Structure formats: C-alpha cells, structure tokens
Amino acid sequence: MAGNSDPLTPRAKLAVTAGKAVAAASRAAGRGSGSVIGGRVALKLDPDLLARLAQNLDVVLVSATNGKTTTTRLIAEALRAAGPVVSNALGANMPAGITSALAGGSDAKFGVIEVDEKYLAGVARDTDPKCIALLNLSRDQLDRAAETRMLAENWREGLAGSKAVVVANADDPLVVWAASSSANVVWVAAGQMWKDDAWSCPSCGGVMQRPGDDWYCGECGFRRPTPSWALSGDHVLDPHGSAWPIHLQLPGRANKANAASSAAVAAVFGVPPQVALERMYQVQAVAGRYDVVQFQDRDLRLLLAKNPAGWLETFSLIDPPPTPVILSVNARGADGTDTSWLWDVDYTRLTGHPIFVIGDRKLDLAVRLEVANQSFQVCDNLDQAVQLAPPGRIEVIANYTAFQDLRRRVGN
Template sequence: MVGRSTYFVLHNVLHRAGSALPGKLATKLDPDVMSQLAQDYDVILVTGTNGKTLTTALTARVLSEKYETVITNPSGSNMMQGITGTMLTARIPKNSHQRPLALLEVDEANVEAVAKQLKPIAFVLTNIFRDQLDRYGEIYTTYEKILKGIRLFPEATLIINADSPIFMRGNLPNPKVYYGFNHEPAQGDMHAPHNTDGILSPSDNSVLHYHFITYGNQGDYFSVTDEFKRPQLTYAVTKLNKLTPTFSNFDIDGQTLQIEIGGLYNIYNALAAYAVGRFMGVTVDQIRHAFESNAQVFGRQEAVQVGDKDVTIVLIKNPVGANQVIDMMKTDEQPFSLLALLNANYADGIDTSWIWDTDFESLHDSQLQAVATGGERYKDLYVRLKMAGYPDQAVYPDLKKIVSAIEAMPTKHVYIAATYTAMLQLRSQLQEAGFIKATGMEA
C-alpha cells in the first residue's frame, strides 16, 4: 500500500515519522481507506477546543493498563491525513486475545468526516472556547461541526465535560457519561465575567447563573428562568489537594490521584481520562498507576534543560487556555522568566486578536522577573505586553536565536509560551542544538 510504503521511507530512511504524508497519499488514492482499517478496532474519538492532546495521552496510558493494543496519535496530528497515517502504520500483535482500541484526537472541524469512516463506539468532549475564529467561527458554529459527526452514531456513548453548558445542546439520544467538578458546595449565585462565551441556557438562551466557576464558562451552572441546570455527574473531582507548576494532587469521587503536570485545566484532562477508563472497565488503582507515569507530552509543559536553565514549554492558542497557563505560572513560588512566541499561520489561527483578551496583567501578582517576545508576530505581542505593564522586553523575531534568548534570561526557570507552529520551530532549534532528542513528531 502506498501509505505504508511512504511511512517506511520516511521513518527508516529519512528518520522522520511522517504522520501526515502517508495518510495524505493514501487518502488521495482511496478516500475511504480508513473505513477498511477501522474494522479491526474499537474506536474512541476525543475532540474539543482545548486539552485534546493531553487528554488523549493520559487516556492512552489509562487504557494501556487493561488493553494490550491502544493506538493513538500522540503528536496531535488530528486531521484526516494525520489520523489516516496513524491507522496505516499501526500494528496489531498476532497473538492478541483482545480487540484493539484506537484512541484518536480529532480536530473539531474534522469530526464528521473522521467519524463517518471510523464508526466510533464513544466520543469524548473536552470543552469549547473561542478559538481560531478564521477556521471555526464562533463557539456555537464549532459545536455544530462536532454535532454533525455525533448525530451519525446515536448508539455511541458520549463522555461529556458536563461543566461546559454548551454540551447540553442538541437533544442527543446517545447514552451519556458526565464528568465535572464538585469540589465546592453547590451554594452561592454568581455570573461569569462579562466577556465570557458560552454561558447561555440551552433551554431559552437566558444567561446562566453559577454556584461556582472553575474557569471560563465551566462550573456548576443553573437557570433562574426555568428548571435547567447542570446534570448529575457520573464522575467528579471532589477535592483539590495541591496545585503546583509541576504536579496536581486531587480527589476524584474520594480517591486521591496525582498527575505530574500543573494547572487546573489539566485536572479536567485527567478527569476525562478517568471517565473513559472507568467506562472501558479500567480500575481506579490501574488509573492511579497510569497517572503516576512522568512521561512528557509533546509541547505540553515539556521540561527541557538548556545549559543551567530549567525550561518549561507550554502551548497557548486562545484566551481561555492562555489564562489557565498564566494561572499555572502564578502557582510557581520561585522567580521565573517568560518568553512568549506568537505566530499566526493556518495551524495557529491567523487572527491574533485573542491576545487582547488574555490577562497578562495578572502576572504582576506572580514571581515573574523578566519578559521577552518573539515569533513571526512578535510586534503584536510586544505591544500587548507593553500595554500590560512590561515595557522592557527583549525581542527575538528570529527563532534561530532562541537558545541565546533562553540563556539571556535572568532566572534559572524559564517558561516559553508559544503558539503551535512557533512551538514546532522552537523544538526544531532546541533539537538542532542538542537539547532535545528527535521524536519524529516534527514531520
């Protein structure tokens, strides 16, 4: 098959993974190639605006505690070509006594096309925030793209972040598993901040109230105009024990768990992985063991040693996600520096207006000591951070100077917050300088 041959050349001759190119060639020759490949698997699709890659990675670890074969797309190559490449290059052990699983991250706009061919047994819905308006449109348009795929399979189970009210729209007949936060008592009456998207009631489009808000539009919501409220949760975070930049300790339904990555938003990703694991029969102890793995996820709080600098790479791409990264940085008790990198290519979203809805000002309440900016749109980011109260910025429009930029920072710990293609360019430079190993995911 052309796809497998292309993968062999890229992987074994050129030493690149080529997750998308084999799929591109295969789909050009046979647009329905995945339908044949999927017959050997039970398929679970993960989609949403933020957290898909980490949710998929954590879930793959969880499912691997029980299942012999779990194929996935760890690099985040989540459109049709990349997913086809993943399916083409997968190998099923000959003596396996279990039906293998395909756990696949899927771009929101590709859910319908991918689902049509793979016929999933479940969809995992993480969240929907304003993101890449040039590609997806506003959030209800994004959700409708996802619904078109789900509606093809009314028998598939939906594993839903119930704290996101937009997922309560659509009157879907599918069996449902709900996950969310119950770490605070269901009392109080508050509104989301005035510029928050996705806070309208599905029943009558009135503005929802909240007993508590975790972040963005997520929390324990209810309507004051009718009986609509957040559904009862199947699995819930019941306690937040300790949050740091390098780990998060929390309880799910009274069971204490820990992941080796910081940020409240990543607890949602872990909770989604927990919910999928329990749905697929993985025990709590097995999930705990899976979470204890300290394997890093491509570009997601990836730790790199650059000389005497401890560097943490974080992905930013929209205001809600960037604000959560900022909140994670604010839990750091040690002095740190920030290098922010902004590109505006197709994979990033060409609209950079989201940086003005990101709360860079709140970094004044942190241990931040120095700020630098870079990337193809460094001028936009420079102005935004200057307006946020950081006028003294070094600038690095040429990411080939990234190692020098890191070394010039005054603190031992450096956060690099980068959009997707800037993160790829960054990793390429760090790889060329010998600070990270090639993973093959850069293809």
C-alpha cells in the same frame, strides 16, 4: 466489533503500503513525520480505508479545543492495562493523520484517537466509536474556525443517534448542549476556568446565570447536568462516591481535569479508576509539552498555550514571581493568522515576572502587554531572551508553530 481478523481488502492493503512508503520518503527528506501525506495518499487509493482500519478496534474519540493531545495520551496509557493500543499520539488529528496512525496498529485492540473539532462528526461516522470524550469548546484559530456555538451545533447534529457512550464535561455549557443529543452520556465535573465563550445560552441565546460552580439559563431552563464523576482537589470521585488519588507528573489543574475525564473513559472499557490513574503516572511530557530542557546552561520548561483558555490555565501553573517568562507568538496557517485573541488573555497575571517577548508577532504581543501595564523586553530570538533572563528556571510559553520552532532550537 468482532469480525474477520483481516478486514483489509487487497485495495486497502495496497493503500496502506503506498501510504507508508510516501510517509517514509517524506521523513527521509526531513519533512516531518510524514503521517499526514501518507494518510492522504492512502485515502486517495481507498476512500473507505479509515472505516476498514477501525472495524476491528474498540475506538475512543477525543475532541476539544484544549487538552485533546494530553487526554488522548492519558486514555491510551490507562487502556493499555486491558490490551494493545494504537493512537495518533503526536496530534495529527484530521482524517489523513488518523488513517496513517491506525494503519500502523495491526495488533491493537483499542484505538484512542484525537480528532480536530471540525472533523469529529465525520470521523465518528467512519470509526463507529464505543466512546467519545468531549472536554471543552472555546475560541481558537479565529480566521478558520467557526464560532464556538456553530461547532457545538455540528457536534450536536453529528452525534445524534450515535451508539457511543459520550463522556462530557458538565461544566462547559457548549459541550453539554452538544452532548445532549446523545442517548448515553456520562457527565464529568471537570471544571471550566475560561468562561468567556459561554455567557449566552447555546440553546436559546438567553443570558447564562453562573452562581458558584453551577450554571443555568434563566430563560429556557437549560442547566448543568448532575455529574457522575468529578474532579475534587487531587482526587477523582467515581459514580459510587469513592475518591481515587490522581498520580500525575504533568503539572496543573487542567491536567487533573484531563485525568478525571480519562478515568471515566477507562471505566467504559472496564479499567477501574485505581488502575487507570496509576498508569497515567507514566506520562511525563506530551509531544514536548511540559518538558524541562537544558539550553545555554539554563533549565527551560516548555509550555504550549494556543488560545485564551490555554493561556489562562498555563498562567495558573507557572512558578511564582520573580521566575522569568519568555512568551512566543506566531500567526502562521496552523496557528490562525488573526491575533486579536491576544486581547482576550489576562496578562496582568504575569505581574512581577521578568517577561521576554519573541516570535513572528512579538510586536502584537508587545502592544498587548503595554496596555496590560506589564514591563517586558522584546528580543530577536530565544538565544537573546535566555541570555537576558535573570537566574533560575525559565518558563517558556508559546503558541502552536512558535512551540515547534522552540523545540527545533533546543533540539527537543
């Protein structure tokens, strides 16, 4: 990755300056961070800007349907033990947002970049990553995302011939199939709670056999690889068989799995597991997720769940009944406008919780809860739901734009 200390041509410098100016204007107008519009302007002026910005960095790309933003944060914290990091930590994960993030990190040694699943192959071509972390693939944004096997095929074709070390979840057959085209794969047993996108073999279409934690195709022999890293309870097992305790402030099994994958990534850059895992303790919340906020004299914990896999993991970490739960679902562009995924979520796991339903598509959710035999109340807004909720901390679970609405309302 060595090279001239200032890789930017005059045109690239102009593009960076213009992008920053547009982003600042967008922020001043109250239209969000401005990172996406700034990146778009910069790439218009210099289409090769992303490649130029990445050429002096050791780059890690993180892609998945669930856990990208959190894992990106955990890896960034771990790698700071070895040098300055630039990262798109707020989740603007398409080329414009990534370009904007890298433009702000002129002194960085490492680039830790979250990438939308559909853009992974192109961003990998531009940034020549040293490492790529692949966590899972599941149904999401049904109206705009290709079905999961097509995404896995894009990854498989896009990563073939890449020199990157691919750190991949051995428990997700789609991820294993996608990563198997790579020459250098580090397998992590990170677990897979949601299995409903992987009952047919991605290689031949045969039926997957799933005895215990193992999986294999009875027809073509495609099977789970032997992992060299594993999540085991509250520890990460490294390739030498040593068990390292996981220190996290973030809740739930899914985040321990993210930490296990992050430790495997950190090791690629020479950061030992003990150091990496201790540094991950710094992360308290990720773009508002898991934050406990005060609103109307109540404690609300804000949880993001945007597809069936995410809802399943979230249900496993909420406080037990009779903790009140507020559910909020929208179906705007960024969420995907198709809400049929609600029927894939097992809402019987909420039995015993007082449930309050808000959001643009609260009636879709109400029908789903009715069929799941849950008792619930439909409310006009967050304020009303909080007033009606019985005492104690409230768990608030929302999908993507509903989560942004909530954060604005509670001033977070």
